Amino acid sequence: MDEFSHLLGQPRAAQTNKARYGVRRLAAILAVAIILVFAVVATVMFRPWTLPARTALRHGDRHTESNVDRLVEDPTAKGEKVLVELFVMSRCPDAVKVEEVLSSVVKSVYSIMDVQLNFIASLNPNATFGADCKHGDAECRGNIDELCALRHRSDLPSFWRFLLCLNSHIEDIGSGDLSLKCASGAGLDTAAFLACSEQNEGRSLFKQSAENAQFARVSTSATVFINGKPRCVEDGDWYDCPGGHAPGDFIRDICAAYKGSNPRPSICAQYKPTTLVVDDGY
Numbered sequence: 001m002d003e004f005s006h007l008l009g010q011p012r013a014a015q016t017n018k019a020r021y022g023v024r025r026l027a028a029i030l031a032v033a034i035i036l037v038f039a040v041v042a043t044v045m046f047r048p049w050t051l052p053a054r055t056a057l058r059h060g061d062r063h064t065e066s067n068v069d070r071l072v073e074d075p076t077a078k079g080e081k082v083l084v085e086l087f088v089m090s091r092c093p094d095a096v097k098v099e100e101v102l103s104s105v106v107k108s109v110y111s112i113m114d115v116q117l118n119f120i121a122s123l124n125p126n127a128t129f130g131a132d133c134k135h136g137d138a139e140c141r142g143n144i145d146e147l148c149a150l151r152h153r154s155d156l157p158s159f160w161r162f163l164l165c166l167n168s169h170i171e172d173i174g175s176g177d178l179s180l181k182c183a184s185g186a187g188l189d190t191a192a193f194l195a196c197s198e199q200n201e202g203r204s205l206f207k208q209s210a211e212n213a214q215f216a217r218v219s220t221s222a223t224v225f226i227n228g229k230p231r232c233v234e235d236g237d238w239y240d241c242p243g244g245h246a247p248g249d250f251i252r253d254i255c256a257a258y259k260g261s262n263p264r265p266s267i268c269a270q271y272k273p274t275t276l277v278v279d280d281g282y
Helices: 002-046 093-112 137-151 156-167 176-185 190-198 200-216 247-257 266-270
Strands: 082-088 113-119 223-226 229-234
Touching: 082 093, 082 247, 093 113, 093 156, 093 229, 093 247, 093 266, 113 137, 113 156, 113 200, 137 156, 137 176, 137 190, 137 200, 156 176, 176 190, 190 200, 223 247, 247 266
Parallel strands: 082 113
Antiparallel strands: 082 223, 223 229
8 A cells, every 4th residue: 555655656756846946937928027127117217318409490491391390491492482580579569670671672573582571589498488488479370370471471561561460569469369360361362371370389399480680699780691600680770781672672682692494584684793792592
């Protein structure tokens, strides 16, 4: 009997040892899996992610983004037009003065020029519109409305009609009612304009325009650049305007700077280039 029991006990012991080995093996596998999970989690949490740097698009940059996030168009890449940049604030009397002078310029040579608005403001992610404006949030809203009108214009003269309409009621710039009235009167696509001004597109345009002003190191409203080079400043009075600041002076310089293949407007024949004109800037 004892011998028989001894013989029976051997396979049972083997099975027990095998089971114990299986348990130890499973525990080792689980331990390794847990260590790997913790390693992956730690890598994700503490890896020093690097966000792609966003370079402010400034006057004349040829490489702009191609989707809704393409915040600033490059007019010189379309039709080789002369780029006129305004560094302004929408409720600034000096900006209104410059824009009034340029209204005659736009009427005369809009076919060979384009305009970029760069608004002077201090970027602040906690501000209502993403920046602090000198004349308050109403100005920030006015900046956005002007950028959206420029983005969704049918042509440059229609945008300028919108701009002059706003400027004629400078104390109300930033009012949605005034902006909508001016957009409709100027013949803009009001649906596209409202969608831009009331949603993220307008704020993104505003943020980029403020970055452009900072990149160019311009803090005075109103400052005019032509093809990426300073041309004139109006700040209580005109200065740094070696080529003059009358409408004809700007027309002359834009005509001289135009290097495109399309014919110049006939008015260009009335102006002779001077040594002060701004070249293409590249």
